[in-house]
Amino acid sequence: MITSTTDCGCESTLVAPAPLTTKDFRSDLKPIWCPGCGDYGVVTALYRALVAIGRPSHEIAFISGIGCSSRIPGYTTAYGFNTVHGRALPVAQGIKMANPDLLVLVAGGDGDGFSIGGGHVPHAIRRNLDLTYIVMDNHIYGLTKGQLSPTTPRGAKTSSSTYGSMEDPVNPLLYVLSYGAGFVAQGVPADMDGLAKMIEEAIRYPGFAFVNVQSPCITFGDPDDQLKIQKTKMRKLAAEGHDPSNWLRAMELAQDYGKELYTGVFYRNPNPPPTYDSQIRERQATLRPKVAAAG
Amino acid sequence: MITSTTDCGCESTLVAPAPLTTKDFRSDLKPIWCPGCGDYGVVTALYRALVAIGRPSHEIAFISGIGCSSRIPGYTTAYGFNTVHGRALPVAQGIKMANPDLLVLVAGGDGDGFSIGGGHVPHAIRRNLDLTYIVMDNHIYGLTKGQLSPTTPRGAKTSSSTYGSMEDPVNPLLYVLSYGAGFVAQGVPADMDGLAKMIEEAIRYPGFAFVNVQSPCITFGDPDDQLKIQKTKMRKLAAEGHDPSNWLRAMELAQDYGKELYTGVFYRNPNPPPTYDSQIRERQATLRPKVAAAG
Amino acid sequence: MLNDLIIGMAGSGGDGIVSAGESLISALAQDGYYAILTKSFGSQIRGGESSCRLRVASTPVLNPGGTLTVAVVLNWEDFLRFGGELPVGPGTVVIYEQKTKVAPDAIPLAVKPAIVRAVPMAELAMKSAGTLQAKNNVVLGLLAGWFGLARQSILEGLRKKFAKKGAEILQGNERAYAAGLDYADKNPLEGDWHFNPPQAGVGKRLITDGNELCASAALFAGCKFFGGYPITPATEIMQHLQRDIWKHGGSLLQAEDEIAGIAAVVGASFAGRKAMTATSGPGLSLKSEVMGLASLAELPLVCVNVQRGGPSTGLPTKSEQADLFAAAFSAHGDTVRPILAPISVEDMFGITVEAFNIAEQYQTPVIVLSDQEIAQRKDIVDPVDRSRFKLVERLEPTAAEMVDYTRFRLTESGISPLSHPGMKGGSYLAAGIEHNEHGDPCSSGEMHEQMNNKRLNKLNPLKQRRDLFLLEGDPTAEVGVISWGSIAGVALEAVRTARAQGLSVKLLIPKLLYPVAEEVYQDFFKSLRRCLVVEQSHQGQLHRIIRMWVNTPAEFTSLAKSGANPITPDDVLRRISAMTRATASA
Amino acid sequence: MLNDLIIGMAGSGGDGIVSAGESLISALAQDGYYAILTKSFGSQIRGGESSCRLRVASTPVLNPGGTLTVAVVLNWEDFLRFGGELPVGPGTVVIYEQKTKVAPDAIPLAVKPAIVRAVPMAELAMKSAGTLQAKNNVVLGLLAGWFGLARQSILEGLRKKFAKKGAEILQGNERAYAAGLDYADKNPLEGDWHFNPPQAGVGKRLITDGNELCASAALFAGCKFFGGYPITPATEIMQHLQRDIWKHGGSLLQAEDEIAGIAAVVGASFAGRKAMTATSGPGLSLKSEVMGLASLAELPLVCVNVQRGGPSTGLPTKSEQADLFAAAFSAHGDTVRPILAPISVEDMFGITVEAFNIAEQYQTPVIVLSDQEIAQRKDIVDPVDRSRFKLVERLEPTAAEMVDYTRFRLTESGISPLSHPGMKGGSYLAAGIEHNEHGDPCSSGEMHEQMNNKRLNKLNPLKQRRDLFLLEGDPTAEVGVISWGSIAGVALEAVRTARAQGLSVKLLIPKLLYPVAEEVYQDFFKSLRRCLVVEQSHQGQLHRIIRMWVNTPAEFTSLAKSGANPITPDDVLRRISAMTRATASA
Ligand SMILES: Cc1ncc(C[n+]2csc(CCOP(=O)(O)OP(=O)(O)O)c2C)c(N)n1
């Protein structure tokens, strides 16, 4: 259970919490994503996950970088922060360290997370703050109109690669597993139930949780990489009998990123180590009395 | 064989190359490392490797960031570039792309490479330029006098962690393997022959090659982590029968970073894919005639 | 007869308003006109509101102009969203979609336009082409008909455009165009709204924008490496270059971020190649540290910064001129880097070449401050005469100088011969740390002072480059105007109008913004009692920077507006008149 | 009797010269003196040359001073390496190691000092303590003996220092100290070199430095989060805080780089906590982009930038004041952020508290421009009277304001109530993109102009904060001096000396450097005909920034030297005299 005590002095939400609905999480701002963009599915799945979690929206901080996908916090009633390109994770860590009582969500694009922001990922993971990080991986730079993203496949022709990309793409799943993430999953908006459930699980996981969403860009993305095709391509890990506590197997499956469309939980640490936030509280508690004693 | 043709118009070095000695690579600048610093061993090993390679020093560009270790280019007769903290790899890539004929070496500390510069490593590797990257991993910030580095073990007390570090260290070996590096090795100055040989092999590998050197900091480092102790702790991978073409086994061995002191080649891609520099040349060659034809 | 026509059109994404503007400017180029086309979009990537402005004349157009001559409204909601970007005045002809069901005397505008016409555009499109998508061609027909604009060339353009789409679609669109023409012919406008014919015998003209010209200029100047990261509105520079740079034996890196991009550029420059990056505000901020490295290591590079609305992410699709402070000062320590700014699309070519020349000559990073308007608007320009430009190569050490090579030798000019890897005898240590003449690290205060002197003073000759300043008007005027970047064209038009009205005024347009050429300004100020600096930023950044270095006239004022707030020739003209009155009455 | 004593000592790493300086300043603090101790090292981490300067007086010491009263040379090579940092004059007493085999009349100095003494320091150490390591205590004995300095307190200090090392070592060092004393007694100096006794009845004093005081001030001000990355000479701020911040319920992140550091600070501030970062030049450059985000999102934070020699890596261990331009302007777009600078170690406490207060009150990032000298020199200071400081908390929305909460409401002051996660009803979208009053993304030019107005004008009241300026001297003087940061203490001493010599001069020391308080300067300038700005940078950055915003006296000149080049009270005094002469003769 996630605790909902906050130290902000405002009305406690423990008292008779009214059941929440998706309406409680949908803001008045109308999304300006292109019709058919995969990100619509992501925000819908998120609303559902948040209903299941049951924390009131004002106890949620939702942080993103810059990109089409990074607009997502504005479409929720959480405290949103659409920061600058690539810096969502450090901002989110500052928030969580400053107030560990908050539920902190982070989201953004493949470029935001694994290109300009790629240097922050290993450190966020090894620190292991209790954050949920959702990457909307469309293999393209959507907002800037279709350049190579770090997950664009080799050979792809985009507005910045007329003759085809000459580099291997990054592998977000393999990277975060190597970094030691305790929860790693991949979802598709085409499987709304699965995605919502997965995000909920990620939030419930006590520690850094990573969800890669294959969220197609209908405007600049590969036509073979759209919602309809996802339905035929996806392979549910659960159905394939994958045991999410098996890290080595997860690493093996992750190597197929870009070839196979696995969905579900790749890895969930069966013995979650203490989070950074819990260590902070502990250190504060151990050291605080000393000051008092010293006068 | 490494070709030594350059397009700079200066005297070709293919004509009767005089055999080189370490003197040809040692500069007049006297190292200002602390007496006993592991980095002395690294530069010595490098001189030896360069003698074996046989490229004249003016065809070598040697790039580093900032840190004690990053001073190393100045102690060689190569064209050196002691750039800014964390940016050695991008600078080196620009050099190699601009002039693929050069032999480009990159070096720096654990902080330079995996903290501030950590975001550049996956991209340098997936691009696969023919670079050799040597990290002098001393698990500490030497130059700034002893703060936590990204490879400092959990719990360690340093000048920036009075009560002990609360984070897991990064694992350079595992990271670069996940990033797809074609050559990954680890050496110690305590084994000078092994280290020199390994650097030579790294340079000869056609593509991105990574050498992690456990190079102790005598001034701020863990006393249990010094040259003498390395000799008793090190386990040579070759002696243990490791097959460097086995990537999965390399990943497994890499997981023991910080626990076991393995030295030698963890991984060498038996079928090196084309380098980025070769693709550049190819693209230039394919496209150039078109312009001529057009007038 | 009209000499100067400004058309503004707005609709929603599907209305094809921008595409109509593009067809129109193509046809106008064919016919030998000059024109400027600017586009503006809402924040959606696809769909959402969009608009364009097209200004056309038979002589070179200085700026996109102010109040519209013709407003084309496909729906009122979208039109009004663009506010001050599409200003309607009492002289404007307003043409709007009848389907919007607004009565001509009830249109939602503050002013009463000269003529208001509700046209059944959608109906004409359906009837003629069977699809609403042809509406924009109806609009083209109306414009061609009513204003006598490129009637035949528009038709030819449509034929080319739809050639591949099959006969049916092509004919539908042709019919839509004809329907518009026909409607215009049958419902003539009161008064003479026909446009001046173009000058006769004009040569082939180009439709281009600043980003495209920047890329071709870079290749012409010998740029062999580009490292950068996508960002609006600079991305197209990279996009153009990645198509062509290989053909010139160069290469391009779409880096993982802006820092890596400029770091790679520094590397390529160290390796002896001409190299550049391009970015916009946020990227410029990120590049500060490595720009400082290039200054200290005295490595040439060009950084094009296409200004957009700031601070932070700001207004990514709008033009502003508020990155001048950052360009001049955004790195710690004492550094000066030359800053150049183009004043028009056409000018972007020469400025880019100049940037490479200065970078190589003075071994320094150079910043080109373009802006979103110059970068992305489409202009009809005369073909660039490349023979006008000389290219500069960096000073390399002679064989003699490579015996005991001294990288940072303290020469009189402050410029020391620069070797690069591959040159035997030229090895040295480049670094961000302060060095002695050999390049060895050195923390002596005296050496630091000497090296600071070298790095800063070597740029002084730039201040004598009067060719980097445009001067126009009455040399003895007591009233003056200074302006820069895309807004300079507005000031130029205002000054010309003022002089045509008999006012005594002069204008200075610096293309070299930094270092501040004290003497050029002093000379300009000599006759002045009042001077106005016109620019698109909140703080009036050039106004402040001039004050830093030059003693200014007693009244030295600023006309400055934040980005996305149009500054029109009229705005400037009013200030010139006021200054003239004040001077006369004083 | 001496009133003011400046001791400079240099040797190689093993000589323990710095440790001697530290022992001496501790003893002086015990005895009720004031003193400043500065250290300087070569580029080695361990070993290499090292030096220190100690200035002592019975009244507060304003700066480390210029020419040495006493020079202690353990070997000439190392001593000379420090060049201008250890200047010897005709009035200096030079004490050097006899073993260096230099004859007293052949010492390698340009001037002839007042007294030169070759002392067998090594020999005395070996004889008394049996180890060369005791040399530094011989030196302490010499100084105590010849200058009558803290004889007893030095001994007590040595006893404390060596208590844990065992009786043998302790006694050896005691004997070495005694040997020095004895040598001094037996070989008295010609003339009266004895130092003034301290003031009687002084309270307990602190030996501290700017970085340490900054950390304690931050905790006092309520700082609950620090995010940053190590960099010389700012690292100690983080190091002090990581020991103590947890005790105050806060937390600290040693981030992976400077960008992550300040991004986390922005996050903590968004979460409702007072938060800070600390860095030096290169880090400041890297933080530019996120600083801009904080300005646009109107989130309070404090960024301490400890200036070192620049540009780029520059001179990492030397002091300079050349980051003012970067602090004021290093982010794209139109932003203004308050910049404060302490003028002494002691002042660092108040300035840090003030920085937090301003940040919270005005919802803005604030930069504190400390410098290496203030950050790392050791001063004897009176204990801080914390009751002097009021703490400011940010304005939070009332319950009523949280109904349809409007984060960026356009209020008269420009300050809008700021909620944070956890407050029911206060949810909003913070962003780097331009917004309307509610915080929703908005690209309208009019809104952009209004928001720019809000963000910039809200800081205007700061310009009325005359308490952030020190003013001293003759209010009607025609000659004036302006100075800031650690160099201000030099200017202050010079102005006091000048006035003691009967010159009419006044001094303005701004601690608020930006925004420029036009009126304060105007008032200061009113009586002036000549004004000099004294600062440690090549370009004279404050001098230029004042020009940007204020009309200056006819002669407005700059005394500026690059970092690591000492500026002494004498330098300033000479300029004051020259200005006075020029004014008199005009
Ligand atoms: C510092 C900086 N660099 C570049 C940009 C321009 N930019 C905005 S979003 C983006 C990438 C978008 O791709 P991604 O993160 O994958 O998100 P998507 O739009 O595809 O959802 C870029 C390059 C920026 N806003 N800031």
Ligand SMILES: Cc1ncc(C[n+]2csc(CCOP(=O)(O)OP(=O)(O)O)c2C)c(N)n1
């Ligand atoms: C942008 C920037 N940030 C911080 C620093 C300060 N700094 C210099 S080296 C260094 C870390 C040194 O550690 P490492 O890279 O491991 O090298 P080592 O000294 O241990 O060999 C730091 C933090 C800097 N010079 N520039």
Ligand code: SF4
């Ligand atoms: S451009 Fe692509 S990612 Fe962006 S909103 Fe449109 S479909 Fe979605």
Ligand code: SF4
């Ligand atoms: S501080 Fe450590 S890493 Fe640096 S030179 Fe000394 S021993 Fe080597």
Ligand SMILES: [Mg+2]
């Ligand atoms: Mg994307």
Ligand SMILES: [Mg+2]
């Ligand atoms: Mg290290």
